[in-house]
Amino acid sequence: MTRPPFEQPTDADVAVVSRQLGRPARGVIGIAARCVCGNPTVVATSPRLPDGTPFPTLYYLSHPGATAAMSTLEATGVMPELAATLEDEQVAAAYRAAHESYLADRESIEVVPEIAGFSAGGMPDRVKCLHALAAHALAAGPGVNPIGDAALARASWSPERCTCAEPGAARGA
Template sequence: MFQRVALQPTPEQRLLIADELGKEPTGMELITAIDSQGHPLALQVAALVKGKPFPTFYWLSSRFLVKELSHLEAAGLIKVLEQRLQDEPLLMTEYRQSHEDYVARRWAAMSQATKDEIERLGFTDVFTKRGVGGIENWQQIRCLHTQYAHHLSSGNAIGRILDEEYGIAALLP
């Protein structure tokens, strides 16, 4: 199982995350989810990294989860889920709400100085109109990893399906 948190990463956690991912993620701000043993599962990343927009607000920091979700993607699950979005209006509504939540949380997490810089650089639409993982078309799914990182961090329709129907959270310690 997992727990949603908002923790500044300690030096030890930074090393653990870097080991899991093969590098420390650029722009890492917070740990947003941990497993039952306290290991980081998801991160919050800065809106601007090296002066450029970074579209992924939540990032998976678990090699295990990345691997599990990669297997599902390779098996064609994204296309299956996109078809379900078209066939199930309630799911499409929940999915749209997931994108709206993502946009709102990302914007709320920014300082006024960051918002001003984003506006000055002409990237306001990137942060107010693009959803999970920076996607513009909210009827498509770009990647299960960003969907699940958002789910771990605050809740997400696709992440809920991954837990309920594919048992992802049940695989965690």
């Protein structure tokens, strides 16, 4: 298996992610998506944290604007709407393929038996966490995760418009 294409994190990236999260970032092995200013938006996290804890969420949304937008969608009842789209056979098939893609990405890094078969966000049968689904959509690109794509399309935040408090901080600008 080949490793998913994400950038090696720099010390500056990890520092920005820690500020974004308001706590020390754990297990960051890559930057899977960036804001237009260069700051991390999605980090790739090791399937097993440094302390040995299994961690199923490979793609973790770190950007405060993006996380706030997904929280707003969840709070305003968008999740049941998006879940209802899984009744469409094509959407359900694409969502199952997104789940399989997520698992393949994570297992190309490390196979962790405790989390085998579990991806993120409720995939492949339900919609549980828009943060995880949006992170996967941003990391994988449009057309891979239909629910993540739909959540991003409905969000007040866009990866094409910088809302960072520290533009360029990740790249030392």
